[in-house]
Amino acid sequence: YPRLQTTVTVLDGFGRPVTELNSQAFAVSVDGRPLPIQGLRTGQDPNAPAAVVLAFDTSGSMNEGDAIGQARQAGKALVSQLGPTDQVAVFTFSDSIQLVRDFTSDRGALIAAVDGITAAGNTALYDAVGAAVSTAGRAPAQHRRAVVLLSDGKDEGSVSHIDRGGSLAGAQAAGFPFFAVGLGPSIDQAYLQDLTNGTHGQLLLAPSPQSLQSLYEAIGTTLRQQYILDVDASGVDAASAKTLRIEVNHAGTITGAEAPLDLSRFAPTPATTPPVTQPATPVVTAAATPAPGGHGGGSTFLLIAAGGLLAAALAGAGGAVYLLRRRRPAVPQELRTPWRPRPEDPGAVFVGTGPLGNMRADAWLESVGPENAGRFPLGEDPVTVGFTGDCTICLPDGAGLPGARFRVWRREGVYMLHNLSRSGGVTVGGKPATWAVLEDGDEIVIGASRLRFRMGDGGASA
Structure with missing residues (x-):
């Protein structure tokens, strides 16, 4: 202090x-007082290293379908993306927690550690989260911390x-983010959603x-693209509670978030105040990390674009507070009163190149309920599905969820679904979904409408 350091992740709507x-x-x-930004770096800067905890579920169910083998490949792929100064720790959890490799930047040692994990036992999921917090707490000073946790089941066996x-x-x-990867149909999605x-x-x-x-x-790409802001907080009274705000202007859209900021640890102690012995119990605080050089505090921000607009969240010194404020660009007149199908219209309306018909496509969405209304092609361009006229696929009756919508697009050879509705309302395979990788045959439900994702030969049958 007075130098503050803030880590910011900015993601687009996809x-x-x-x-x-x-x-x-x-x-x-x-508290409304602008603070000068003295410097900006990205996660690719070797002077802004990351410390990543890889936590692997190695319960016995991970032996099914070569899940443990695919988990090894995924972990090694992430390790290979990180920079030379980034450090990684690897641990597994089943009946107990096992630290396979503590923090190191030795890529060979990390690859060997990941290659050596095996699966057996139950799932101590809650203990795994606690162990991830403790492990990340041992990360080298000044590293950006994050946890990547894989789980294919619930906390079972009364082992936590x-x-x-x-x-x-x-x-x-x-005060650092968890990237949770839920594998398969048996995960505790509610818990993982609350965690993230x-x-x-x-x-x-x-x-x-x-x-x-x-x-x-x-996830590896996201970590490498984080921004690190150095902020001058000179003149800010550290003795009283403050509100910290950060805004980002992306393509004319400004979004910000606020959270409490506690700088009391940096406030000067009056000479007349006798020293007070603090209890030995360790205290974890989100803003306790001093900036490089030992002169300030740090905080972590996550800004995620939703529906084309940035949503901001931050972790402050007194815990985490989420506050979303948006300033939208001008809305075209034709979209201010969204067009919707009439109640008597039974199916979806494709606003674009039209239903698939006799065309061929690599992937498509089938409208299967309440009535079969055709097939809609998917490609490189994102497709938005919902109940208003600005969606690519405009569905009929919103069934009490007029704002629900989701987006599908192709990324690195797979099709991704992102639920753009903050209130939920979208399921994939019967489970509420925020993000999902789609597979052939997956049923997507939004409101009263059901669609099926298909891949393969999209030609119409004779």
Whole structure:
């Protein structure tokens, strides 16, 4: 202090990192007072290293379908994406927690550690989250911390020593993001969603082991594209509680978030105040990391684009607070009163090149309920599905969810679904979905409408 350091992740509406932003794109303030940004770096800078904890579920179910083999490949793919100064720790969890490799930048040692993991036992998921917090807490000073946790099941076997609430509270207090990857149909999705929401991370769903590598590579890319802001907080009174705000201006859209900022540890102690002996119990605080040189505090921000608009979240010194504020660009007149199908219209309306008809496509969506309304092609361009006229596929009756929508696009050879509705309302294969990798035959439900994702020969049958 007075130098503060902030890590910011900016993703577009498709979950891809927004690159090539400069310091003019960001604004930082405390209680409305602008603070000058003295420097900006990205995660690719060797002087801004990351410390990543890889936590692998190695319960016995991971032996099914070569899940453990695919998990190894995914972990090694992420390790290979990181920079030479980034460090990784690897641990596994089943009946107990096993630290396979502590933090190191030795890529050969990390690859060997990941290659050596095997699967057996139950799933101590809650203990795994607690162990991830403790492991990341040992990361070298000044490293950006993150946890990538893979799980294919629920906390089972009564092997965890902490409960659900305690594990979530500890993760939220730690102040760094969890990237949770849920594999298969038996995951505790509600828990993983609460975990990633509370830490401002991301939940990614992998319907099959073959989906894991692309998801891990996407996480690695995100970590490499983070922004690190150095902020001058001179003149800010550290003795009183503050509100920290950060804004980002991307393509004319400005989004910001606020959170409490506690700088009391840097406040000068009055000479008349006798020293107070603090208890030995360790305290975890999200903003306790001093900036390089030992002169300031740090905080972590996550900014995710939703529906083309940036959503901001940050971890502050007193815990995490989420506050979303948007300033939208001008809306075209024809979209201010969205067109919707009439109630008597039974099926979807494709606003674009039209239904698939006799055309051929590599992938498509079939509208299968309430009535079969045709097939809609998918390609490189994203397709938005919902109940308003600005969607690519405009569905009929919203069934109480008029704002629900999702987007599908192809990324690195696989099709991804992103639920753009903050209130939920979208399921894939019967499970609520925020992010999901789609596989042939997956049924997507939004409101009263059902669609099926298909891949292969999209030609119409004779």
